[in-house]
Amino acid sequence: MPAFSPRRSPLRATLAGALLACSALPAFAEPPPREPVIAVTGEGNASVAPDMAILSFSVVSDDKTARGALDKNNAAMSAVLNGLKGQGIAERDLQTSGFGVNPQYVYPDNNGAEPRLPQLTGYQVANTLSVRLRDIAKVGAVIDQMVTLGVNQGGSITFTNDKPEATLTEARKKAVADAMAKARTLAEAAGVTLGRVVELSESSPRPEPVPMAMRAMAKNDAAEAVPVANGENSYSVSVTMTFAIAP
Secondary structure (H helix, E strand, C coil): CCCCCCCCCHHHHHHHHHHHHHHHCCCCCCCCCCCCEEEEEEEEEEEECCCEEEEEEEEEEEECCHHHHHHHHHHHHHHHHHHHHHCCCCHHHEEEEEEEEEEEEECCCCCCCCCCCCEEEEEEEEEEEEEEECCHHHHHHHHHHHHHHCCCEEEEEEEECCCCHHHHHHHHHHHHHHHHHHHHHHHHHHCCEEEEEEEEEECCCEEECEEEECCCCCHHHCCCCCCCCCCCEEEEEEEEEEEEEEC
16 A cells, blocks of 8 residues: 655645735834924015005996987096096006996886886996006096096005015014014923924015095096005015924
């Protein structure tokens, strides 16, 4: 009788090989401990007098026909544009920002038995102009002249700055100084030593130009130059800084 010879099954051989391969792999390293940090947010503000004004106003004309209203409006707006150009305002600083032709109706009381439809009484054309005025000393005189030439509906005035970079730089420096002061205070209170800067980021600067509403105008409002107060513009910057804690 032949001697018994045990045979290795393919499954056992595969498992043995897998176990042997796993034993040869290095053990997974644990992630290093997180570096202790202090994170703070700093705010910085800087103000500067405006050097530019953006005006928005409209010419509104009424007539029984759309054509008649448009003709009146075109004549008045042409006079306004010529007056602005006469003040030395360049074409690139003049922009039409709104235009509309609207029917005008009278709505009767419908208290009777039979409802009555609205009655068309005419048309109204409104043309809105935005003006970038680089010499803000002229704001009052320009408004006065525009009302005389045909502007009869107010819009707004926004005082801003053509190149606010220097003011924003000052605000950024103040924001970083504010963040560093906060970090030092926190480190001192916690009894630790402030280390290197790990991360520094800035949110979008927030310019805060001064808007001024303009009331509805009539031609006889322009007896004198319009008094205007320019004020100051404030620019805000926010930064987030992360500091390592020194060992």
